[in-house]
Amino acid sequence: MRNPQVMDFLVPYVFTLFLSFPCLILLLVNLVFLVAVHGRIPTTLEGFEPEQISVSLSANHDSVWISWITGEFQIGYDIKALDPKTVSSVVRYGMVKCTLEHEAIGHSLVYNQLYPFEGLQNYTSGIIHHVRLTGLNPSTVYYYQCGDPSVQAMSDIFSFRTMPVSGPWSYPDRVAVVGDLGLTYNTTATISHIINNKPDLVLLLGDVTYANLYLTNGTGSDCYSCTFAETPIHECYQPRWDYWGRFMQNLVSKVPLMVVEGNHEIEQQAGNKAFVAYSSRFAFPSEESGSSSTFYYSFNAGGIHFVMLGAYIAYNKTADQYKWLERDLDSVDRSITPWLVATWHPPWYSSYKAHYREAECMRVAMEELLYSYGVDVVFNGHVHAYERSNRVYNYSLDPCGPVYITVGDGGNREKMAIGFADEPGNCPDPLSTPDEYMGGFCATNFTFGPAMGKFCWERQPDYSAFRESSFGHGIFEVKNETWALWTWYRNQDSYNDVGDQIYIVRQPDICPVHQSAKQHCFAAI
Ligand SMILES: *[C@@H]1O[C@H](CO)[C@@H](O)[C@H](O)[C@H]1NC(C)=O
Ligand SMILES: *[C@@H]1O[C@H](CO)[C@@H](O)[C@H](O)[C@H]1NC(C)=O
Ligand SMILES: *[C@@H]1O[C@H](CO)[C@@H](O)[C@H](O)[C@H]1NC(C)=O
Ligand SMILES: *[C@@H]1O[C@H](CO)[C@@H](O)[C@H](O)[C@H]1NC(C)=O
Ligand SMILES: *[C@@H]1O[C@H](CO)[C@@H](O)[C@H](O)[C@H]1NC(C)=O
Ligand SMILES: *[C@@H]1O[C@H](CO)[C@@H](O)[C@H](O)[C@H]1NC(C)=O
Ligand SMILES: *[C@@H]1O[C@H](CO)[C@@H](O)[C@H](O)[C@H]1NC(C)=O
Ligand SMILES: [Fe+2]
8 A cells, every 4th residue: 555645745856757749748748737736746746856975984885875855855844744755765786786686765845944933934854765785795886776766756876885894905096085075166176076086985074064153044154153142042944955955966976975974064052952953964874884873883895994073062082983993993894994094074283373272172082992902094174174194192292192184174155264273463363263063171281392381383283294274175085004195275275286195104013003002912823
């Protein structure tokens, strides 16, 4: 038995089919008339056609997530959530385009963004679908289409390539790394540069759509703190997420996208809820990586283990995230994934004035753990500019510390970060530096080195190797067990020009890493 609501929407898809056969237009017109009289025409003919289609990785090469949205979002004063059960979540896929022999079924949901305040409009999403494909071969192109076959609402056929098998000789060719993207002309420039670089995987380090720079009536602002002063809650305009999802589909329906949350994803709403759009719209390999949260998870891409961390939830030693991170790092076998890369949104080592030492409590809580497991590279966003560090640990140059790279320069509508904290008059008052949402105060003056006794350096800090305020993105290319090429591309340059480039070289012989007790036991036997 078909659900009657699905039946209602079947009719337009019969039309769509008929559109391919001009001789049946007459019949089509008749049907339109009949349905119109009975008031059952949905807002568009494509009402349940998949949109905002994206691919993301599961924890290993043999599995990916396909996500999409069907049905219309609503915003206003009298909205009614769609019933996710009315449309099924099916992906047909295979290695040959004309015979998509496999089928996977997933789950669907809708979410709301509600404001019980006079004058603010509520939002309810379209139906969001997430389907996990399993049993995939490594480094293989798969074709897929998604949707609900029972209402003739399947997407076009797209394709993606799975990650290579994990091993010390096996890496994705190019991983694109970008942060603070938004949806502006500058975002368009960033994404077209990324597409030109033909990445195998895209990491997005938080601050995704900047929907919270818009009032619920759609009016935008360039400044987070000024526009919303008189409203009872920091509202946001959720349709920006849908616009963003539509814009990104061209890239992320083919190239897997992995996202970690930024402060612009907080999006507080009624009932003390936050991060609802972020947690609902993306698929995360949380469960697959032993995490119970969408805010932190890990995955392998060839011989690289990526750890995605949450800066806006508890991170200290007693927190679930910290315990999960210890377990996750302990389970990494560096003979299989020699490279260990960590990402989160606000940088620990940034020398810009904007957000200077803002995430210091997180650094104090987690730096030692990451260092003891030999994290090679850290990618961050948040500061709207580019900066690459020397290897550093606890503010001292250290050949075994990670290289920290900030690429918060994706092109959002807020201002670019320009001033450095070490320039005259730019050193912020320490008490002004903590982020309100993160809480805590840990940014004390330096106790050693050239900036001893002070809060800021008086020149570019030793930890800072290269910094420049331009929009762009980076490409991370691991060549082998010990060498990776990092390249920063600037939007104002022609496609293949390089803004900054360096080999990041691991030295496992001089930087022995903490290995799990279990692995030691095996080695000893
Ligand atoms: C939005 O939803 C909240 C919570 O359900 C409700 O209190 C409020 O009246 C709604 N606002 C509008 C404008 O419909
Ligand atoms: C952002 O885009 C606008 C419009 O294309 C352009 O004029 C401007 O230079 C860009 N800004 C940066 C920093 O790239
Ligand atoms: C949206 O609301 C703001 C603040 O009330 C107002 O200034 C603006 O004109 C409104 N915009 C639209 C499109 O209604
Ligand atoms: C860790 O965080 C929790 C909750 O935020 C807090 O209660 C606790 O005091 C913190 N512990 C440390 C050691 O900072
Ligand atoms: C980091 O350096 C500070 C200042 O020298 C010191 O107090 C602290 O114990 C160091 N932390 C670690 C984890 O080594
Ligand atoms: C910390 O450094 C700032 C200047 O960078 C200085 O004004 C302040 O007095 C210092 N605080 C302490 C406690 O030394
Ligand atoms: C690793 O790759 C780098 C850069 O391509 C190359 O120079 C180096 O010889 C390679 N090392 C090994 C052990 O293959
Ligand atoms: Fe941010």
